[in-house]
Structure formats: structure tokens, C-alpha cells
Amino acid sequence: MAKHSLDKDKIKILLLEGVHQSAVDVFERAGYTNIEYHKASLGDEALHESIKDAHFVGIRSRTQLTADVLKRAEKLIAIGCFCIGTNQVDLATAELLGIPVFNAPFSNTRSVAELVLGEIIMLMRGIPERNAIAHRGGWMKTAAGSYEVRGKTLGVIGYGHIGTQLGILAETLGMRVVFFDIEDKLPLGNAQQIHSMEQLLAQSDVVSLHVPETPQTKDMIGTAEFAAMRKGSIFINASRGTVVDIDALTVALKERHLAGAAIDVFPVEPQSNDDEFISPLRGLDNVLLTPHVGGSTAEAQENIGIEVAGKLAKYSDNGSTVSAVNFPEVSLPMHKGTSRLLHIHQNRPGVLIKINKAFSEKGINIAAQYLQTTAEIGYVVMEVDTHQAEEALVELKAIEGTLRTRVLF
Numbered sequence: 250m251a252k253h254s255l256d257k258d259k260i261k262i263l264l265l266e267g268v269h270q271s272a273v274d275v276f277e278r279a280g281y282t283n284i285e286y287h288k289a290s291l292g293d294e295a296l297h298e299s300i301k302d303a304h305f306v307g308i309r310s311r312t313q314l315t316a317d318v319l320k321r322a323e324k325l326i327a328i329g330c331f332c333i334g335t336n337q338v339d340l341a342t343a344e345l346l347g348i349p350v351f352n353a354p355f356s357n358t359r360s361v362a363e364l365v366l367g368e369i370i371m372l373m374r375g376i377p378e379r380n381a382i383a384h385r386g387g388w389m390k391t392a393a394g395s396y397e398v399r400g401k402t403l404g405v406i407g408y409g410h411i412g413t414q415l416g417i418l419a420e421t422l423g424m425r426v427v428f429f430d431i432e433d434k435l436p437l438g439n440a441q442q443i444h445s446m447e448q449l450l451a452q453s454d455v456v457s458l459h460v461p462e463t464p465q466t467k468d469m470i471g472t473a474e475f476a477a478m479r480k481g482s483i484f485i486n487a488s489r490g491t492v493v494d495i496d497a498l499t500v501a502l503k504e505r506h507l508a509g510a511a512i513d514v515f516p517v518e519p520q521s522n523d524d525e526f527i528s529p530l531r532g533l534d535n536v537l538l539t540p541h542v543g544g545s546t547a548e549a550q551e552n553i554g555i556e557v558a559g560k561l562a563k564y565s566d567n568g569s570t571v572s573a574v575n576f577p578e579v580s581l582p583m584h585k586g587t588s589r590l591l592h593i594h595q596n597r598p599g600v601l602i603k604i605n606k607a608f609s610e611k612g613i614n615i616a617a618q619y620l621q622t623t624a625e626i627g628y629v630v631m632e633v634d635t636h637q638a639e640e641a642l643v644e645l646k647a648i649e650g651t652l653r654t655r656v657l658f
């Protein structure tokens with residue numbers, strides 16, 4: 250069913266999972282006042298209820314926007330992931346429904362790199378275990394199993410925004426950095442790319458994962474990979490919980506093949522802070538367990554709020570889709586004195602010709618036109634005289650393969 254734009258006070262923005270106040274401020278400054286804000290994620294039923302009349306939704310990593318949820322969200326225009334990961338959204342379904350998904354690809358990366366750096370130092374010194382023992386009244390004063398990081402090798406798996414920053418920070422402490430990535434990457438500092446993950450595992454004192462959740466990364470580290478790691482080495486995962494076989498990790502830690510680990514992300518994470526965290530890693534003194542807070546700093550959350558809310562407001566106001574993760578990217582200037590028509594259609598031959606023919610037959614003058622496509626969909630933006638906008642919209646809706654239309658006056 251095709252949709253078109255509304256007055257701003259009728260546009261409902263649903264914000265979940267306590268996204269930063271900076272997001273609310275951005276929306277309000279842009280004139281969007283109909284904001285439903287929730288501090289936590291919603292259960293299935295409450296989510297269906299709240300999203301069914303929402304035009305924009307903002308989530309973090311907990312809310313699962315499955316095909317089923319998206320199909321029920323009939324008014325949804327765009328989705329904002331107030332984080333890096335977008336694996337919690339069925340991106341392909343969103344695309345086919347004509348819904349762009351935006352995220353914040355950089356804003357929390359420094360926070361993750363800093364946390365991991367701190368964990369490396371703590372784990373190399375055996376601090377988590379000494380800390381746990383002290384809390385129980387013990388006193389583990391020994392240099393056994395306690396090392397400087399200087400001169401040790403850090404193996405980074407996934408050398409993207411986080412992996413590269415971690416590598417640079419680790420080098421400032423005198424670590425040697427090697428990395429494995431499926432793409433050829435420019436090594437920063439003195440880092441060295443290794444084209445075999447097994448070789449990286451065999452030569453690293455610390456292995457840190459920074460890959461996205463994809464079908465290829467699912468369980469990419471399991472029994473065989475832990476066995477390939479050096480005895481007494483350290484393992485860190487602040488990427489996604491699905492990447493590691495958590496039972497295999499538990500065994501490697503209990504057998505003391507690994508000296509310690511820091512895990513921030515889990516295959517199943519509690520829905521809210523009130524729910525119990527269940528994991529086989531609980532109770533292991535040599536493991537730092539953190540509740541998916543790698544990117545949770547004041548600085549990161551504020552910047553993410555501004556960045557993602559800004560992208561959603563811009564898409565709502567002028568149709569720009571720059572940096573959408575599942576959608577044709579169109580960078581648009583602000584329009585003045587004309588109306589802008591947005592047309593999302595199934596990518597099939599001849600759509601643009603049909604639009605131009607229909608407009609020409611009706612005498613609708615096109616002042617500007619932009620088109621971008623993916624394999625699945627096309628996104629056409631046109632500017633027409635405002636007095637012809639409604640007529641043009643009728644023509645657009647009649648074009649075969651139309652998924653959505655919107656007019657911006």
C-alpha cells in the first residue's frame with residue numbers, strides 16, 4: 250500500500266531501549282513532537298502494539314525487527330539502529346517493503362577499542378582472578394601468570410573501524426599487532442595482515458574479535474580454533490555473541506588452555522536489566538563478563554543519538570538516504586519552491602520511462618530527478634511544481650511495481 254507524507258505532529262516516532270536524550274532533542278528541533286519513548290526494549294505483544302502506527306522506529310541491539318514485525322508495521326517509513334550492528338533487523342524484508350535502515354557506523358568504535366585495551370592489560374596481569382579471590386577474603390599475591398603487554402602479540406580478527414583503532418592503541422603500549430580479515434586491508438602503524446586465521450591464532454598472546462554478525466561469522470570460533478590458540482593466551486569477544494561457541498570457550502577456560510577471557514556479547518542476552526543473565530561462563534574467576542556495554546559510554550551514546558536521529562529526520566524531511574545500509578543511497582540538496590516526490594519501486598526494467606511518459610502525458614514538469622537502485626529496488630526522487638504534486642502522486646501510485654510513494658511539500 251503506497252504512503253505519502255503527513256504533517257509533522259502526526260508522524261509518530263517510537264524510540265526504544267533508552268536511546269540517548271540527544272535523539273529526542275534532534276527530533277524536537279526538527280519539529281517532530283509525537284515521540285513515544287521507552288527506556289527498555291518491549292516484549293513481543295507490546296512491540297506489535299506500539300510499532301503498528303509508528304512512522305519511524307529507533308532501536309539498539311535488543312529489539313528484533315523480524316519480517317513478521319515489519320509486515321505488521323504498516324506505517325513504518327524508516328528504521329534507526331542507534332548502534333553499529335544491524336543484524337537485529339531483517340534488512341532484506343525491510344528493503345522489499347521500501348523501508349531504509351540507518352545506523353551509526355563510527356560513533357561508539359573508540360569506546361569499544363578503549364574497553365578492550367583495558368581488558369587486555371587486566372587479563373595479562375591475571376587481575377580478574379585476583380580481584381575475585383580478594384572479594385572472597387583471599388590474597389593472591391604472586392607474579393605467576395602475570396605479564397606486561399609490552400612485546401606481546403595481539404591478533405585482531407576483523408580489522409575494521411574497531412579493530413584498526415585497537416591495533417593503534419595496542420601498539421602505543423608496545424604490542425605487536427597482527428590481523429586477519431576477509432578483505433585486504435591497509436595495515437595501520439606496524440600491523441601486519443595474516444591471510445590464515447589459524448596462523449594468527451597460533452602466534453597471538455591475545456586474540457580479539459571485531460567481526461560483524463553474518464552467516465559466515467556464526468560460530469567461527471569453536472573447539473578447533475581454541476585448540477589452535479597458544480596455551481595460556483587470552484581471548485576477547487566484544488563483537489557479537491553468535492560468533493563464538495560459548496560451550497567450547499567454557500571448556501578451554503576450565504581446562505586452563507586459555508588463561509582468561511573478556512566477553513561482552515552473548516548468544517542469548519537478557520531482554521532487560523531486570524532479567525537474569527544465564528551463561529556457562531558465570532562463576533569463572535578468570536573471565537571478565539560485561540553486559541554488552543562495549544559502546545555504552547556517555548560520549549558514544551550522545552553522538553549516536555545525534556547521528557541516527559539526524560539521518561531519520563533528514564530522510565523524513567528531504568528523502569536523503571545517504572549511508573542507509575539496505576537501500577539505494579541518494580544524497581539530496583534541500584528543495585525550495587517545488588514539491589519533492591519519492592517513489593520506491595521493485596527494480597524492473599522501464600520504470601523510469603513509464604514515470605516520465607505518464608508525467609509528460611499529464612503535462613507535469615519535472616524540475617529535477619534522481620535515481621539509484623539496488624538489485625531489488627529502485628528509488629526515484631523528483632521535483633515538480635507544488636500545484637501539480639497531488640496529480641503527480643496519483644500517477645506515481647499507478648506505476649506497476651510501486652512499493653511506496655511520499656510527497657514532501
Ligand SMILES: NC(=O)c1ccc[n+]([C@@H]2O[C@H](COP(=O)([O-])OP(=O)(O)OC[C@H]3O[C@@H](n4cnc5c(N)ncnc54)[C@H](O)[C@@H]3O)[C@@H](O)[C@H]2O)c1
Pocket residue numbers: 333334354357358361406407408409410411412429430431432459460461462463465466487488489513514541542543544545
Ligand atoms: N560490544 C559492543 O557494544 C559493540 C559496539 C560496537 C560494535 N560492536 C560489534 O563489533 C562489530 C565490528 O564493528 P566495526 O565498527 O569494527 O565494524 P567494521 O564493519 O568496521 O569492521 C568489521 C570487519 O570485519 C571484517 N570481516 C567480516 N567478516 C569477516 C570474517 N568472516 N572474517 C574476518 N573478518 C571479517 C570486515 O571485512 C571488516 O573489516 C560490529 O559489527 C558490531 O557487531 C559491538
Ligand SMILES: O=C(O)CC[C@@H](O)C(=O)O
Pocket residue numbers: 309310311331332333334335357541544
Ligand atoms: O547499544 C547497543 O545495544 C549495541 C552496541 C553495539 O553492539 C553496536 O552494535 O553498536
